[in-house]
Amino acid sequence: MNQYKMAIIGPREAILGFKALGLEPVYATEPKEAVEHLYSLRREKVDVEGESISKYAILFIMEELARDVTAEDYKKLSSEPLPAIIPLPGHLGTTGYGLQKLKAIVEKAVGMDILS
Amino acid sequence: MAILNINPTRMALLGLKKKIASAKRGHKLLKDKQDGLMQKFMEIIREAKKIREEVEERLGSAFKNFIRAGSLMSEEFVEGALLYSTAKTELTVKTKNVMSVRIPQFKLETSGDVITYGYLQTSGELDMSLQSFQDVFPLLIQLAEIEKSAEALADELEKTRRRVNALEYRMIPDLEDTIKFIQMKLGEMERGSIINTMVVKAKIEAQAQ
Numbered sequence: 450m451n452q453y454k455m456a457i458i459g460p461r462e463a464i465l466g467f468k469a470l471g472l473e474p475v476y477a478t479e480p481k482e483a484v485e486h487l488y489s490l491r492r493e494k495v496d497v498e499g500e501s502i503s504k505y506a507i508l509f510i511m512e513e514l515a516r517d518v519t520a521e522d523y524k525k526l527s528s529e530p531l532p533a534i535i536p537l538p539g540h541l542g543t544t545g546y547g548l549q550k551l552k553a554i555v556e557k558a559v560g561m562d563i564l565s
Numbered sequence: 566m567a568i569l570n571i572n573p574t575r576m577a578l579l580g581l582k583k584k585i586a587s588a589k590r591g592h593k594l595l596k597d598k599q600d601g602l603m604q605k606f607m608e609i610i611r612e613a614k615k616i617r618e619e620v621e622e623r624l625g626s627a628f629k630n631f632i633r634a635g636s637l638m639s640e641e642f643v644e645g646a647l648l649y650s651t652a653k654t655e656l657t658v659k660t661k662n663v664m665s666v667r668i669p670q671f672k673l674e675t676s677g678d679v680i681t682y683g684y685l686q687t688s689g690e691l692d693m694s695l696q697s698f699q700d701v702f703p704l705l706i707q708l709a710e711i712e713k714s715a716e717a718l719a720d721e722l723e724k725t726r727r728r729v730n731a732l733e734y735r736m737i738p739d740l741e742d743t744i745k746f747i748q749m750k751l752g753e754m755e756r757g758s759i760i761n762t763m764v765v766k767a768k769i770e771a772q773a774q
Binding site: 554 | 695
């Protein structure tokens with residue numbers, strides 16, 4: 450059984466609260482920055498019993514940053530089972546990005562949108 | 566359908582027959598896998614939507630409180646107050662195998678308290694927002710688990726569907742056509758050789774008379 454870490458990517462003022470919960474805050478205000486952080490966080494590995502596993506299990510990212518991550522980047526980032534990259538709605542309220550992503554997943558799997 | 570580029574011989578026919586048998590078996594297995602994946606996916610996806618909607622609602626209000634707290638207090642105070650947090654989160658991950666798709670299962674253990682600062686210099690909004698953050702947190706983990714699973718399943722479903730379709734609409738009909746073609750060709754050759762012998766026999770008989 451391994452211990453994993455979680456990280457949250459977003460603007461400083463929004464994610465400070467999550468720091469108190471024990472998540473690792475990674476500050477980014479620009480989508481470009483966020484993507485770079487995602488790549489470097491994903492690359493971080495730790496050695497456990499001779500096996501190299503991903504250090505982070507979950508990477509939360511603010512929706513307004515996640516929205517501008519290109520599909521290509523996203524595909525590369527989520528190719529492995531861990532870490533999971535989860536967009537969260539920010540203080541501005543939801544942008545609907547999360548549900549949109551779910552819909553895309555359904556469409557990929559079933560062939561049409563059956564959620565609505 | 567296309568006929569494969571192959572010599573119409575008995576050997577090739579035997580090979581093709583073996584190939585079509587395994588293709589059909591593979592097709593059946595993949596189809597079963599697809600059904601299994603779809604069943605699992607349907608279970609998960611509605612729940613994912615429900616959790617996602619709940620998270621969006623609750624996190625929105627938590628953020629509002631936090632921003633309000635940040636506006637009432639100076640940033641140094643907020644950060645200072647949060648520095649003393651004794652909250653620890655431990656996340657353990659197990660992977661479960663569903664139809665050869667590895668899906669993660671997160672287990673969260675939290676200990677300690679988030680609110681460990683003096684109440685004098687901090688505002689009530691901060692307490693409220695931190696409390697609500699802490700309340701939503703398990704839900705976030707659940708969301709992460711379920712969304713990642715749905716994503717992995719969707720990926721695998723797409724791949725499997727492609728394979729099933731390739732077998733069903735391309736490989737198996739092609740093989741069937743080729744087998745039929747070879748059988749016809751062989752029959753034709755057989756008839757041809759019978760006619761040949763008949764002609765030769767008739768000529769010999771005609772010479773003997």
